[in-house]
Amino acid sequence: QQPVQSPQAVILREGEDAVINCSSSKALYSVHWYRQKHGEAPVFLMILLKGGEQKGHDKISASFNEKKQQSSLYLTASQLSYSGTYFCGTEGEEGYGQNFVFGPGTRLSVLP
Amino acid sequence: DVKVTQSSRYLVKRTGEKVFLECVQDMDHENMFWYRQDPGLGLRLIYFSYDVKMKEKGDIPEGYSVSREKKERFSLILESASTNQTSMYLCASSFQGRATNEKLFFGSGTQLSVL
Numbered sequence: 001q002q003p004v005q006s007p008q009a010v011i012l013r014e015g016e017d018a019v020i021n022c023s024s025s026k027a028l029y030s031v032h033w034y035r036q037k038h039g040e041a042p043v044f045l046m047i048l049l050k051g052g053e054q055k056g057h058d059k060i061s062a063s064f065n066e067k068k069q070q071s072s073l074y075l076t077a078s079q080l081s082y083s084g085t086y087f088c089g090t091e092g093e094e095g096y097g098q099n100f101v102f103g104p105g106t107r108l109s110v111l112p
Numbered sequence: 113d114v115k116v117t118q119s120s121r122y123l124v125k126r127t128g129e130k131v132f133l134e135c136v137q138d139m140d141h142e143n144m145f146w147y148r149q150d151p152g153l154g155l156r157l158i159y160f161s162y163d164v165k166m167k168e169k170g171d172i173p174e175g176y177s178v179s180r181e182k183k184e185r186f187s188l189i190l191e192s193a194s195t196n197q198t199s200m201y202l203c204a205s206s207f208q209g210r211a212t213n214e215k216l217f218f219g220s221g222t223q224l225s226v227l
Contacts, residue, residue: 002154032215041116041202041218042155087154101171102147104154 001025003090005103012078012110020106022088023070026099031064031071032089035082036105042087045073050093078110114139116219118203124225131190133222135203142208144186145216146170146178149200158201161186193226200224 003024012018022031030049036042046055048064048071055062059076075082085105092099119134137144143162147155157170159178167178175197179187186205190197201222206214 034216041220042216043218044215047215101157102155104152 002101003088003103005086005088005106007106008104009107010109012108014080014110014112015077016110018075018078018108020073020075020086020088020108021070022072022090022103023068024090026069027093028064028066028069028090029093030091031062032091032100033062033071033073034087034089034102035084036087037084045086075108078108080110080112083108083110114217116203116205116217118201118219118222120222121220122223122225124227125190125193126227127194129190129193129226131193131224131226133188133190133201133203133224135186135188135219136184137186137203137205137217138184139205139207139217140183141205141217142183143206143214144180145204145206146176146186146188147202147204148172149202149221155202158188193224195226198224198226 003022006021010018032047033045034042050066062073064071085107087105088103116137125131145160146158148158149155156172158176159170161167161180164183177189203219204216206216
C-alpha cells in the first residue's frame, strides 16, 4: 500500500526550513528518500532502517519512527538547488525489498 | 560515473502498436526495474528482474511484459499500446540481491505518448 506524503506541495524562500512527512499504514523495515529535479532522474538521498535512527548530510536530514510508521525529511536553510519533487519509498517489515513502494511525492519550490 | 541509459527521451506511438523501451546499465548490477511515473501517483513498479532471464511482476504489470537476455539490458514491451499507457517510464538498477539497503540508480526516463 502506497505511503502518504504531506504536504503535497510547498513553496519556500531561500533560507527557510521545510519538513516533508511520509507515513504508512503498515509496519516498516526501512524508509528511502529520493529527490527528482524537473526533467531529471530521481536521485537517492538516504535510507533509514528501523531502530529509530536519524540521518543527515549537508543541511538535509531525516528521522524514522517505526512505532508511528512514519519518517520526516528536514531541509534546513533551503537553497535554490533544493527545488524538486521528493519521494519517500517504504519497505515492509519483512525486509529484503518486500513490498517496496514509493509515495506520490512532495513538490518543493524554493524561490530567491 | 554510474549510468543507466534509456534509449529514447521522447516516443510517440499509435494505439495498437508494439512498443519497446530499452534500458542499459553499465554498473554490473544484478537488479533492474521498470517504473511508471504519473502526476499525483508517484512511481509505480511495473516489473523487476533479479537476474538474467528472470522477471517478477510489480504492482501494475497488466499490459506490459519484459525481457532480460543480458545482465546489463532490461526491456519493457507494450504488446499493444493503449492511450492509458501514455506516461513517463523510468528504468532503475541496484547492486544485488534483495538487500534492504540497496539504493536505486535511475535513468532519465522515456516520455511515451500513445495517440
